[in-house]
Amino acid sequence: AQKITQTQPGMFVQEKEAVTLDCTYDTSDPSYGLFWYKQPSSGEMIFLIYQGSYDQQNATEGRYSLNFQKARKSANLVISASQLGDSAMYFCAMREGEDSSYKLIFGSGTRLLVRP
């Protein structure tokens, strides 16, 4: 079974509009963390935002926010005021397990294209 599911292989958004990238996860561990990474066409992996399972508030980092719905097991990334430079692949990832054994598991990614 997929641990991390990103159901949108590709998405378009108009410049300056907001966009939501979906991510659902599956874990029975009460302690876990959720991450979003951005991969521009140059290939590097850029960390965007993190949400811990015990965090009460949704994480925000500048124009990025994470819509964390624990009961639904979803951790959607919201990008506000899209910019052309936001065009990239976006990966959702989950860390689960005790501190001594955890590792990150990634979704298949969503390719976002921002239209001018």
Add this chain to the structure above:
Amino acid sequence: DADVTQTPRNRITKTGKRIMLECSQTKGHDRMYWYRQDPGLGLRLIYYSFDVKDINKGEISDGYSVSRQAQAKFSLSLESAIPNQTALYFCATSDLPTGEGTGELFFGEGSRLTVL
């Protein structure tokens, strides 16, 4: 200079050849990882190491081996390369998710391997 450095960045080789991808880091992290990225599949974990004496298989370790020569160095080998090992390979490091830390992965720039 990058905190996580991978060499080579690009490599074309032939079926049956032995290939080594090297990774070194200056972050001082104990934990190091090798991931493979294929289109539509996201990043999949090949091997990971939590300290110099600890090596663990990930979800797709067949056909690969690793060596943790020092805290800062973690190498991935393909003993006899085959075409379906053509992919983008990432080395990453992380710290424990303690205190304010998230346990995020810090990635190298990637090594693009083509096996003909």
